[in-house]
Amino acid sequence: xxxxxxxxxxxxxxxxxxxxxxxxxxxxxxxxxxxxxxxxxxxxxxxxxxxxxxxxxxxxxxxxxxxxxxxxxxxxxxxxxxxxxxxxxxxxxxxxxxxxxxxxxxxxxxxxxxxxxxxxxxxxxxxxxxxxxxxxxxxxxxxxxxxxxxxxxxxxxxxxxxxxxxxxxxxxxxxxxxxxxxxxxxxxxxxxxxxxxxxxxxxxxxxxxxxxxxxxxx
Amino acid sequence: xxxxxxxxxxxxxxxxxxxxxxxxxxxxxxxxxxxxxxxxxxxxxxxxxxxxxxxxxxxxxxxxxxxxxxxxxxxxxxxxxxxxxxxxxxxxxxxxxxxxxxxxxxxxxxxxxxxxxxxxxxxxxxxxxxxxxxxxxxxxxxxxxxxxxxxxxxxxxxxxxxxxxxxxxxxxxxxxxxxxxxxxxxxxxxxxxxxxxxxxxxxxxxxxxxxxxxxxxxxxxxxxxxxxxx
Numbered sequence: 001x002x003x004x005x006x007x008x009x010x011x012x013x014x015x016x017x018x019x020x021x022x023x024x025x026x027x028x029x030x031x032x033x034x035x036x037x038x039x040x041x042x043x044x045x046x047x048x049x050x051x052x053x054x055x056x057x058x059x060x061x062x063x064x065x066x067x068x069x070x071x072x073x074x075x076x077x078x079x080x081x082x083x084x085x086x087x088x089x090x091x092x093x094x095x096x097x098x099x100x101x102x103x104x105x106x107x108x109x110x111x112x113x114x115x116x117x118x119x120x121x122x123x124x125x126x127x128x129x130x131x132x133x134x135x136x137x138x139x140x141x142x143x144x145x146x147x148x149x150x151x152x153x154x155x156x157x158x159x160x161x162x163x164x165x166x167x168x169x170x171x172x173x174x175x176x177x178x179x180x181x182x183x184x185x186x187x188x189x190x191x192x193x194x195x196x197x198x199x200x201x202x203x204x205x206x207x208x209x210x211x212x213x214x215x216x217x218x
Numbered sequence: 219x220x221x222x223x224x225x226x227x228x229x230x231x232x233x234x235x236x237x238x239x240x241x242x243x244x245x246x247x248x249x250x251x252x253x254x255x256x257x258x259x260x261x262x263x264x265x266x267x268x269x270x271x272x273x274x275x276x277x278x279x280x281x282x283x284x285x286x287x288x289x290x291x292x293x294x295x296x297x298x299x300x301x302x303x304x305x306x307x308x309x310x311x312x313x314x315x316x317x318x319x320x321x322x323x324x325x326x327x328x329x330x331x332x333x334x335x336x337x338x339x340x341x342x343x344x345x346x347x348x349x350x351x352x353x354x355x356x357x358x359x360x361x362x363x364x365x366x367x368x369x370x371x372x373x374x375x376x377x378x379x380x381x382x383x384x385x386x387x388x389x390x391x392x393x394x395x396x397x398x399x400x401x402x403x404x405x406x407x408x409x410x411x412x413x414x415x416x417x418x419x420x421x422x423x424x425x426x427x428x429x430x431x432x433x434x435x436x437x438x439x440x441x442x443x444x445x446x447x448x
Contacts, residue, residue, distance in 0.1 A: 073301030
């Protein structure tokens with residue numbers, strides 16, 4: 001519970017959906033299932049020994065724990081959102097939740113060597129790796145660009161502008177806005193730069209067109 | 219079975235450390251490539267999944283080998299296979315054009331989980347070899363994919379035109395030149411009296427028609443405002 005809480009603080013600090021308590025509950029629940037199945041095992045060997053001998057049941061200690069892994073997978077899937085810009089969010093939260101459930105199982109089993117190390121690694125992973133992640137992203141040649149613009153007639157000019165940045169377009173997905181709801185048309189472009197360039201430069205170059213009202217890298 | 223790994227096959231503090239670190243590294247390697255391609259699941263997601271999976275097999279071995287419980291060692295690990303499938307399902311998007319995206323990411327996430335399982339179980343050869351193979355596949359095939367896209371016989375055209383007759387003309391033009399139309403997407407917008415439509419065509423070129431020739435020929439059709447290759 002303590003470890004789960006410590007992981008949760010990190011996530012909660014960033015204002016993510018699954019915060020402090022979520023991690024704590026998941027971790028504690030997983031530990032408890034493991035303890036429960038161990039308890040049943042002990043009881044079968046102790047107080048219930050006679051009945052067990054009669055009926056002939058031997059319980060498998062990991063049966064409870066195994067379902068936790070599957071169950072938290074479902075829970076994690078719920079934290080994943082697809083935004084309107086075809087962006088997937090919450091995947092790291094789901095993965096972290098799942099990892100903390102696995103850690104809870106190990107805690108419940110009393111496997112402390114593993115738990116300390118796992119906690120350390122998971123903590124390092126979610127605390128320090130974002131820095132490395134931004135470094136990789138900045139060097140990447142693939143970009144996904146989300147644009148909103150005023151009129152459908154300008155799609156051609158936008159495409160021309162993107163190609164002027166020495167980039168290839170792999171995929172376009174255009175959505176027409178509904179004028180009654182004051183929605184503007186938008187498009188998602190998947191492009192690949194032919195030369196490595198700062199992404200901000202590319203974005204500002206494309207944004208020079210006066211028709212574009214919003215541009216974002218997703 | 220390599221003998222150098224034999225001292226690490228039991229559950230000791232050292233072997234636990236080696237397994238966990240290896241799974242973090244292997245998960246990171248797979249995640250690195252995804253991150254570089256700007257896909258939703260990056261570094262951290264893969265490392266977390268890989269670590270979690272390694273922990274489950276380690277725990278089940280610990281229960282059996284150290285605590286001597288009556289248990290099936292494969293049981294915890296088996297659920298990982300299903301559980302990570304659900305998380306992966308969250309990455310799959312169906313776009314408005316009925317295309318499916320994110321399938322490779324989901325599969326990669328799942329593969330990272332399996333590698334975590336093997337490393338956690340102490341099957342180092344399998345896990346490391348699988349990581350190397352996945353990495354090779356990613357590097358080689360993504361090169362191959364871009365190469366194929368560049369030399370493809372298929373071309374995506376973006377076209378703006380006026381009036382419905384123009385579209386008929388263009389379609390007839392394609393048919394006459396035996397260009398196979400694979401996909402069309404048409405959007406229409408009306409600004410007062412001016413009606414412009416735009417269409418995105420996916421065409422398969424044949425030997426007679428080069429892309430440049432096609433662009434010029436389409437421009438010559440009356441009513442076509444703008445043609446561009448994507």
